Amino acid sequence: MTKWIVVACIMFGMAMSAPMVSAQDQSSMDQGPMDPTMMEAPPPTFIKPAEVLKMMKDKDKSFLLVDTQPAMAYAQSHVPGAFNYPFQERLTPPIPLPRDKTLILYCPCTHDEDSISMAKKLAEFGYYNVKILEGGWYKWEALKYPVAGTQPNPDATDASNTQPAAATETAANSGPLTSGRPVGAVTPSFRVIDVTGKYKGQQTCYVCEYGEAPTILAFFNKPSDQNAALIVKLNKLVAENTQKNLKGVVVMVDGQGSKEWLEKLAAEKGIKIPMVYLLQGPHDLGVRLYHINTTADNTFLVNYKRTVQTNLVNVSDNNFNEVAQATTKMLGGE
Amino acid sequence: MKTISVAMAALVLLIAGIKAAPARADYQASFKVVTPDQLKDVIAANKGKVVYLNFFATYCVPCRSEFPDIVKLQKELGDQGLQVIEVSMNDHTDPSDNAAMKQYLEHMRPTFPVYIASSVEDSFYSAVNPKWEKDGEALPMTTIYDRNGNPAHYYEKALNLQQMEQDVKPLLAAK
Numbered sequence: 169m170t171k172w173i174v175v176a177c178i179m180f181g182m183a184m185s186a187p188m189v190s191a192q193d194q195s196s197m198d199q200g201p202m203d204p205t206m207m208e209a210p211p212p213t214f215i216k217p218a219e220v221l222k223m224m225k226d227k228d229k230s231f232l233l234v235d236t237q238p239a240m241a242y243a244q245s246h247v248p249g250a251f252n253y254p255f256q257e258r259l260t261p262p263i264p265l266p267r268d269k270t271l272i273l274y275c276p277c278t279h280d281e282d283s284i285s286m287a288k289k290l291a292e293f294g295y296y297n298v299k300i301l302e303g304g305w306y307k308w309e310a311l312k313y314p315v316a317g318t319q320p321n322p323d324a325t326d327a328s329n330t331q332p333a334a335a336t337e338t339a340a341n342s343g344p345l346t347s348g349r350p351v352g353a354v355t356p357s358f359r360v361i362d363v364t365g366k367y368k369g370q371q372t373c374y375v376c377e378y379g380e381a382p383t384i385l386a387f388f389n390k391p392s393d394q395n396a397a398l399i400v401k402l403n404k405l406v407a408e409n410t411q412k413n414l415k416g417v418v419v420m421v422d423g424q425g426s427k428e429w430l431e432k433l434a435a436e437k438g439i440k441i442p443m444v445y446l447l448q449g450p451h452d453l454g455v456r457l458y459h460i461n462t463t464a465d466n467t468f469l470v471n472y473k474r475t476v477q478t479n480l481v482n483v484s485d486n487n488f489n490e491v492a493q494a495t496t497k498m499l500g501g502e
Numbered sequence: 503m504k505t506i507s508v509a510m511a512a513l514v515l516l517i518a519g520i521k522a523a524p525a526r527a528d529y530q531a532s533f534k535v536v537t538p539d540q541l542k543d544v545i546a547a548n549k550g551k552v553v554y555l556n557f558f559a560t561y562c563v564p565c566r567s568e569f570p571d572i573v574k575l576q577k578e579l580g581d582q583g584l585q586v587i588e589v590s591m592n593d594h595t596d597p598s599d600n601a602a603m604k605q606y607l608e609h610m611r612p613t614f615p616v617y618i619a620s621s622v623e624d625s626f627y628s629a630v631n632p633k634w635e636k637d638g639e640a641l642p643m644t645t646i647y648d649r650n651g652n653p654a655h656y657y658e659k660a661l662n663l664q665q666m667e668q669d670v671k672p673l674l675a676a677k
Binding site: 278279303354355356357359360367370371372373376377379380447448453457473474475 | 559560561562563564565591592593596598599602622623624625627628635636637638639640641642658659
């Protein structure tokens, strides 16, 4: 019996000592500023949004989300509980970030580049317990995870209940929206379901097919009269420039619900450019890859050689000429 | 008489061929998830062979058009030291993509390994080749490696069998 008690005590002791060792390591990492020449910054480590969400739900106090957006963008929307510390080329002390928490950085960038850069800079000031939220703000938003601020992203899971007019209103009220890959970004291959193009009813990828040709990718949130009018104009613009090999694709973000509307539109208005929808609707990979803001009524990307030349959000009947002008400029540049 | 025997032999071979070809239902579509690092290891493990690395997606029409030629290329030149490796850029986290992959492979019946990308984010493309990401992440994408494992040809468009052979045959000849 005594023997078992001794064994149990030894095992208990071992179990207790293990977390203590890691706790010591942790605290040594969180110590004050160190001579940057003495310690090499570790490579950035990433954390998945789902993990962060779980930590938030678990009310985990061991971390702090650090939002690197400009203050104005932060005020509009951010991850709940995030601390705003806008990206800077050079950090100037004092740095208002705690040293006893894991800092989880995020940025509104394509490759988490601002977060990675910020992590390196923070390491120079002895912040080594830093992680990067994988996919940053865009991924968080696309996953429909909780958002705080003056203009949080409404949950777009039930698209069918919203009337087109309401959608337009939401978009108009939200001021200058950002949506879609920025100018200079590439246009990745993505899957769509063709409704009216030559691959009717099939999964396809028009970006793959059109390759480097000048292409207008127009993402529309939901069916609406205004969007119908814009599609008619886009179709005309493409028809006028077929000799210059201009291509155009209409992508409905809300998914399969738009299918009948597109078929009717093609029949009634003689739309020749392919019209497609995203299989998973607002949760589709295409929304995430293209950084489509699902509160925007529409997003026009004017592209050449698979690179965005012009990005226009919430285009209306009145300013469609901006799309036309951007296209003319792009085609003239060939 | 000789002609008859040749014809008979040909007939026997033909029947044997038909019998030997497994029924469509026998084909097991398999595709493992691969990270860019693992992919580099796969390419390195094939040093000594000419590696034809091709990225595709089931929904990509140009990819679908060139795929049968890639299957032919492997059958034709496999015994001379060609190894085709395919990587799908479908989203492995999406069940509809996995179903599409299964259907696609059952239709194409490739005789070479097929993988599916661990991620479809920009970071995957840039980790495979920064040029690919910079150029717009086009599909299909092909890189042909010589027997020493060095990239010799790079394309961001679909090729036909003749174009494939044109690049691969000289690399196979250079032992």
